[in-house]
Amino acid sequence: xxxxxxxxxxxxxxxxxxxxxxxxxxxxxxxxxxxxxxxxxxxxxxxxxxxxxxxxxxxxxxxxxxxxxxxxxxxxxxxxxxxxxxxxxxxxxxxxxxxxxxxxxxxxxxxxxxxxxxxxxxxxxxxxxxxxxxxxxxxxxxxxxxxxxxxxxxxxxxxxxxxxxxxxxxxxxxxxxxxxxxxxxxxxxxxxxxxxxxxxxxxxxxxxxxxxxxxxxxxxxxxxxxxxxxxxxxxxxxxxxxxxxxxxxxxxxxxxxxxxxxxxxxxxxxxxxxxxxxxxxxxxxxxxxxxxxxxxxxxxxxxxxxxxxxxxxxxxxxxxxxxxxxxxxxxxxxxxxxxxxxxxxxxxxxxxxxxxxxxxxxxxxxxxxxxxxxxxxxxxxxxxxxxxxxxxxxxxxx
Amino acid sequence: xxxxxxxxxxxxxxxxxxxxxxxxxxxxxxxxxxxxxxxxxxxxxxxxxxxxxxxxxxxxxxxxxxxxxxxxxxxxxxxxxxxxxxxxxxxxxxxxxxxxxxxxxxxxxxxxxxxxxxxxxxxxxxxxxxxxxxxxxxxxxxxxxxxxxxxxxxxxxxxxxxxxxxxxxxxxxxxxxxxxxxxxxxxxxxxxxxxxxxxxxxxxxxxxxxxxxxxxxxxxxxxxxxxxxxxxxxxxxxxxxxxxxxxxxxxxxxxxxxxxxxxxxxxxxxxxxxxxxxxxxxxxxxxxxxxxxxxxxxxxxxxxxxxxxxxxxxx
Ligand SMILES: Nc1ncnc2c1ncn2[C@@H]1O[C@H](COP(=O)(O)OP(=O)(O)OP(=O)(O)O)[C@@H](O)[C@H]1O
Ligand SMILES: Nc1ncnc2c1ncn2[C@@H]1O[C@H](COP(=O)(O)OP(=O)(O)OP(=O)(O)O)[C@@H](O)[C@H]1O
Ligand SMILES: [Mg+2]
Ligand SMILES: [Mg+2]
Numbered sequence: 001x002x003x004x005x006x007x008x009x010x011x012x013x014x015x016x017x018x019x020x021x022x023x024x025x026x027x028x029x030x031x032x033x034x035x036x037x038x039x040x041x042x043x044x045x046x047x048x049x050x051x052x053x054x055x056x057x058x059x060x061x062x063x064x065x066x067x068x069x070x071x072x073x074x075x076x077x078x079x080x081x082x083x084x085x086x087x088x089x090x091x092x093x094x095x096x097x098x099x100x101x102x103x104x105x106x107x108x109x110x111x112x113x114x115x116x117x118x119x120x121x122x123x124x125x126x127x128x129x130x131x132x133x134x135x136x137x138x139x140x141x142x143x144x145x146x147x148x149x150x151x152x153x154x155x156x157x158x159x160x161x162x163x164x165x166x167x168x169x170x171x172x173x174x175x176x177x178x179x180x181x182x183x184x185x186x187x188x189x190x191x192x193x194x195x196x197x198x199x200x201x202x203x204x205x206x207x208x209x210x211x212x213x214x215x216x217x218x219x220x221x222x223x224x225x226x227x228x229x230x231x232x233x234x235x236x237x238x239x240x241x242x243x244x245x246x247x248x249x250x251x252x253x254x255x256x257x258x259x260x261x262x263x264x265x266x267x268x269x270x271x272x273x274x275x276x277x278x279x280x281x282x283x284x285x286x287x288x289x290x291x292x293x294x295x296x297x298x299x300x301x302x303x304x305x306x307x308x309x310x311x312x313x314x315x316x317x318x319x320x321x322x323x324x325x326x327x328x329x330x331x332x333x334x335x336x337x338x339x340x341x342x343x344x345x346x347x348x349x350x351x352x353x354x355x356x357x358x359x360x361x362x363x364x365x366x367x368x369x370x371x372x373x374x375x376x377x378x379x380x381x382x383x384x385x386x387x388x389x390x391x392x393x394x395x396x397x398x
Numbered sequence: 399x400x401x402x403x404x405x406x407x408x409x410x411x412x413x414x415x416x417x418x419x420x421x422x423x424x425x426x427x428x429x430x431x432x433x434x435x436x437x438x439x440x441x442x443x444x445x446x447x448x449x450x451x452x453x454x455x456x457x458x459x460x461x462x463x464x465x466x467x468x469x470x471x472x473x474x475x476x477x478x479x480x481x482x483x484x485x486x487x488x489x490x491x492x493x494x495x496x497x498x499x500x501x502x503x504x505x506x507x508x509x510x511x512x513x514x515x516x517x518x519x520x521x522x523x524x525x526x527x528x529x530x531x532x533x534x535x536x537x538x539x540x541x542x543x544x545x546x547x548x549x550x551x552x553x554x555x556x557x558x559x560x561x562x563x564x565x566x567x568x569x570x571x572x573x574x575x576x577x578x579x580x581x582x583x584x585x586x587x588x589x590x591x592x593x594x595x596x597x598x599x600x601x602x603x604x605x606x607x608x609x610x611x612x613x614x615x616x617x618x619x620x621x622x623x624x625x626x627x628x629x630x631x632x633x634x635x636x637x638x639x640x641x642x643x644x645x646x647x648x649x650x651x652x653x654x655x656x657x658x659x660x661x662x663x664x665x666x667x668x669x670x671x672x673x674x675x676x677x678x679x680x681x682x683x684x685x686x687x688x689x690x691x692x693x694x695x696x697x698x699x700x701x702x703x704x705x706x707x708x709x710x711x712x713x
Contacts, residue, residue, distance in 0.1 A: 021411030021540075022591065052590050159411055159542075263695065264412065264443075296658060301651030308648050308655060315647060319635070325643050326634035339631045340644075342623050343659040349691040350658055356694075378664035380590050 004370045005395050008284045009036045012254045014145060014153050014247070015284065018272060019258035020265035021159040024289040026051045027381040027390060028258050028374070029156035030059065034088055034384065035391035038076055041085035042151030045144060049093045049137060049158040054382035059090040066094050066101075066140070071384065079388040086151070091144075093158075098136045106236035112229060121226040135169040135241075142244045167275060171245060254284030257368075261291055261357035266364075273366060285370040287394065288361065293375050296347070296354030305351070309344035312337040399612060399711055400426050402581045404521045404573070406536040407615075408544040408599070409585035410592040414617040414687075417695070418585050419537035420447035421704035425713065426533050427463035428704075434524075434531035435466040436517055438547070442468060444537050449697035457530075461697070465531065474512040510550035511567075518570050521579065541584075541595045545602050548574060548582070548609050574609050581612035586676070588616055588669035597679040614682050615707070616673065618689045620666040623659065632659065685710035 009015065009032070017029040026048050033046035045068060048061070056062040060069040068091040076084045100117060107113035116122050141155050247253060255276055259269035269286070276283045295301045308315070316337030319330045330336055374393045381390060399405065399422070407419045416437070423433045434457060437444045442452040450460035455473040457465040517536055523529035539547050546553070551570040574580050584599060586592040596614060603611060624632055634640055636656050645652035677684065687706045693699045 022589075053594065054590070293654075293657075293661070295651070295654035298651060298654065300649060301654040301658075304645070304649040304651035305655045305658075308644070308652075311647060315644060318647075319640060319643070322643075325640045326631075326637065329630040329634035330640065332631070335628060335631050336635075339624065339628050339635065342628070343632065343635075343655060346621075346623055346662045347655050347658045350662060352691050376661075376665075378661060379668035382590075 005285060005372055008370055010040055013252040016155050016255045017258055018157045020268040023258050023260050023265050025258050026156045028287050028289060029154045031387045031390035031394060033154040034387045035395050036152050037086040037088035038080050038084040043087045044152045045089045045150045046154045047091050047093060048156040058383040061090045061092045066097050075384050079384040093137055093140055095136050098140055106233035108232050112232055116229050119226045138169055138244045142247050145247060248281060254282045256285040256287055258287045258289055260289055261360045266360055270365060283368045285372060286367050288373045290376040291357060291373050292350060292354040296351045297358050302351060305344045305347040308340045312340040315340055399581060400429050402579060403524050404534050404580045406538045406582045407585055408538045408541055410595045411540050413585050413587045413592050415585050416444045416447060416537045417703060418615055419535050420444055420700045421707050423464045423535050424700060424704040425708050431533045432531045433464045433533050433535055434520055435464060435535045436469055437537045438469045438513060438539055440468060447695060447700045469513050471509055471512040474516040510547045511554050514547055514550050518573050521573055541599045545606055549607050577610040580610055582609050583612040583615060585615045585617055587618045588673045590672055593672045593676045600680050611682055613685050614680055615685045615687060617687045619686045620689050622666060623663055
């Protein structure tokens with residue numbers, strides 16, 4: 001009954017699911033949460049980012065902001081066939097709302113907070129700052145973990161250009177708000193007290209003259225004002241970013257790398273694994289998702305497929321001749337032969353893909369103790385039933 | 399499509415943007431165009447799809463008739479300063495670039511304008527006949543980012559009160575809005591999330607940008623195995639009586655072979671639903687590119703895909 005992944009989940013409080021875009025991070029994160037709640041018990045929270053609409057609806061978090069909702073036990077029971085031992089909760093990540101909360105928490109007073117919230121650069125920053133999504137996910141994780149309300153938090157990560165980005169997000173955030181550049185940028189607006197007064201030293205002058213000519217002084221001023229406001233929150237921010245960083249390194253935290261057996265996602269998974277090792281973060285599991293069933297590479301099956309096309313005409317006629325084999329649908333020998341050839345050809349096509357997958361799997365370098373394989377389902381994972389199906393595969397393989 | 403001067407390919411991560419950009423480049427060359435391919439996301443994957451090693455900011459010939467370059471905003475800034483402000487930037491641009499990076503992160507459109515500005519610069523050169531290319535093909539940012547990239551000239555115009563950046567935005571917007579010059583194509587796969595993102599993107603482009611949309615390219619389409627009558631025969635073969643009879647002749651793996659075909663049918667069917675949703679929501683031409691089972695990414699696969707794309711375009 002128990003698997004290696006079970007043991008991993010029992011020992012940890014945070015599982016971070018990461019991987020390349022579209023490989024199934026969200027589905028697997030939710031399935032891990034479901035499996036843990038159903039089998040291990042305790043209060044389990046799945047924090048998801050951008051789930052497909054049907055899945056969000058199935059988890060009860062469609063369209064809502066940062067609110068945790070419980071997945072009704074009877075829904076889980078209907079999907080798994082047994083009453084869950086623990087509770088499964090789900091929440092979405094609302095980036096904008098999380099940023100606003102962060103500002104409200106760290107700003108020295110309400111007026112300062114509102115000045116920031118109303119700045120149009122702030123809106124842009126939170127919407128478009130590439131790392132803001134990454135950072136805010138980590139920030140929320142910290143918040144939820146500190147609340148002490150959860151036995152296990154499974155966090156899904158946002159699709160980013162490079163899966164590694166979010167690992168460095170806390171550090172980058174601290175850099176961003178604490179760096180020399182921030183001081184350089186806001187310098188002309190701090191000296192002398194008058195906004196816009198230009199008492200610059202020789203070193204920073206070229207930068208301003210270029211920036212001024214390029215951007216126009218109004219924009220430059222607005223940017224500086226924004227950062228000046230933000231600076232009031234600097235200490236809080238940096239402290240927090242460092243705490244988030246520590247949490248990722250905590251021994252109660254583990255990472256699950258999700259990938260498909262395709263060249264590009266796998267490459268990214270491997271560099272991600274290397275990055276985890278590099279940073280001394282705990283690599284708990286590798287999940288190979290959407291893998292073709294093993295029969296596509298089984299010799300006797302491949303053999304049978306070849307027979308189907310080689311002997312298609314004879315078998316097609318045989319199936320048509322004996323009414324007890326299928327009757328009307330199989331009455332046309334030529335049709336039967338065509339169908340058999342098509343079946344064989346389709347098998348051959350998928351076998352090619354499966355063989356490539358097997359090759360890529362054989363070439364896998366460093367892998368964690370737990371490697372789970374989840375086959376490609378016949379349709380999308382859009383409900384709790386589908387999650388239970390994934391969980392079944394996750395928790396029964398190694 | 400090929401008569402334009404600027405073709406952009408966007409789409410959700412991993413759907414085949416780079417593949418389509420490379421395939422379009424091959425098609426264009428077949429029709430006598432000289433092409434500059436610009437890779438925007440710095441993944442460096444595109445030249446390999448044309449059988450060439452990665453390239454840098456300076457365009458390099460990667461295939462007959464095709465030059466490629468990788469976008470680099472620092473290089474673009476350097477070039478811009480030199481050409482427009484007559485500010486020579488010698489040596490490492492270092493601290494200036496970092497400071498600029500910093501500003502660019504916060505101010506909407508600044509980083510993006512360096513990207514789109516360079517691209518449009520090359521487009522203008524193509525139109526003027528002063529470039530070594532007739533057509534610029536962009537392997538653009540993914541759906542999440544492409545609107546801010548193509549919308550950068552607009553954002554900048556709203557934001558910067560004076561300065562050369564503002565005056566530059568006028569001609570950029572003009573080029574980007576001209577349907578005879580620019581075309582934005584969206585690549586998708588017949589899956590739930592890519593389709594949802596495509597529908598959302600098309601709506602956003604229409605409401606927020608003036609950039610003309612071309613086609614939606616549906617990539618990785620699985621073959622339809624059976625007609626309805628053939629499928630009935632197939633189902634009858636899967637029933638125990640027939641399936642055991644076949645197994646007695648074809649061998650022990652027969653049931654799995656039939657399962658495999660069943661999986662193919664189901665996968666195609668699940669995707670068909672998403673395609674219906676796409677057709678219902680988007681009124682752009684849809685171009686279908688089949689899934690390549692034998693594929694290892696490279697020039698050969700790109701050539702096959704270019705052929706499929708050409709057929710869909712009626713070329
Ligand atoms: N084992 C599986 N079999 C079949 N389909 C799957 C499987 N796992 C996930 N999917 C489907 O693949 C698609 C992508 O899954 P999911 O949204 O979980 O990926 P993701 O990595 O979170 O994507 P993104 O990077 O966009 O956030 C969904 O349509 C999902 O239903
Ligand atoms: N028609 C197809 N059939 C099979 N495989 C394909 C097809 N089109 C693309 N691929 C494969 O899918 C993968 C992703 O393609 P590609 O790199 O072009 O996507 P992309 O959208 O540029 O990805 P990214 O967002 O990572 O830049 C590649 O391995 C490519 O070879
Ligand atoms: Mg996701
Ligand atoms: Mg690409």
